Amino acid sequence: MSITPDQQAEIDALRATPRPTLRAVSEGMEKHLYTAIPVLDHGFIRVIDYMGDDAAITQAARVSYGKGTKAVQNDEGLIRYLMRHWHSTPFEMCEVKFHVKLPVFVARQWIRHRTANVNEYSARYSILDREFYIPEPDKLAAQSTVNNQGRGAVLQGEEAARVLEMLKADAGRSYDHYEEMLSQDGQDGLARELARMNLPANIYTQWYWKIDLHNLFHFLRLRADAHAQYEIRAYADAMCGVTKDWVPAAYAAFEDYRMGGVNLSAKGLECVKRMLAGEAVTQETSGMSKGEWREFEGMLGR
Known part of the structure; x- marks a missing residue:
């Protein structure tokens, strides 16, 4: 992970000068505030600011003031109800702002999520650092033979070494040319x-x-x-840890209903009912395509 001296000085100064506040505070999030969490070889995430906590979600759902007389158990039950029934607006009452350092190819995948506010480091005005993502050997995989978007077996031996050397050499050569084109030694150079x-x-x-x-x-x-x-998942996993500390009740409901749960189609639900009634349901009698049936069986762990 590469935190610049200026960034580290800023982090140290911010964490050294806490201020009293009347706003809602999440103790779990406070321990993460400003601190960089390493991701990949040179990347990181760190929380710059946040708003709200579990109580903000239930407060918005009830449209009331403060905690009132509701017990914690009731708050957790309400959050699980909201998650279970896809009531999204109360969860929108909480916000978080991350500072993220990431490879450009990950950023281009990440930016497809268009429901965030983003301000990126500008290479029009500043010179990018000589830092490249080079995968660990166990993350160098061949193209999957069954999934056009996925990875297959991990490369081994000489082939892995050959690919790693090419990645390092190409990155270094491109940056050398970048610096030469800028030509800051008395030449005009390229913009x-x-x-x-x-x-x-x-x-x-x-x-x-x-x-x-x-x-x-x-x-x-x-x-x-x-x-x-894998590369974007590494960032998401780090954010999961932060979010779990920030809003533990909401994250537990999210884990249960979104990460650990499944959604069944009307045909899938009907098949489950028929199976529970003792009927031997097959793909041919299910009304599903082969792809749907394969996914359905995967949901059932078959």
Whole structure:
């Protein structure tokens, strides 16, 4: 992980000067505030700011003031009810702002989630650092033969070494040319906004990313899933840990109903009822396509 001296000084100063506040505070989130959590080889996430906690969710759902006389158990039950019945608005009352350092190719996948506010480091105005994501050997995998978007077996021996050397050499060469094109030694050089186009997709960028809890849960449901690309999943996993400390009741409901639960189609539900009644249901009698049936059996662990 690469935190610059200036960033570390800012973190130390902010954490050294706590201030009293009347706003809702999550003790679990306070321990994460400003602190960088390492991800991949040079990346990190850190919480810059947040708003709300579990109580903010139930307060919004009840449209009342304060905690009132409701017990904690009632709050947890209400949060689980909201999650179970897809009531999203109360979860939108909580927000979090992350500072994220990530490879450009991960950022381009991440930005597909358009429900956040994003401000990215500008290579038009500043020069990017010589930092590239180079996968660990056990993350170098061949193309999957059954999934056009996935990975297959891990590369071994000479093939793995060959690929790693190419990744390192190409990244270094591209950055060398980037610096040469900028030509800051008395030559005119190329504009930064043009010189950056030669940089590889594994170079690191940074951004501030602010999102409400409902849409954060949607991001985590997709990107912390076992089928997500490893590199973005590493960031999602780190965010899961932070979110669990921030809103423990909401995260527990999210884990149960979204991460650990499944959604059945009307045909799938009908098949379950028929199976419980003792009928031997097959793909041919289910009314489902082969793909639907395969996914359905996967949900049932068959």
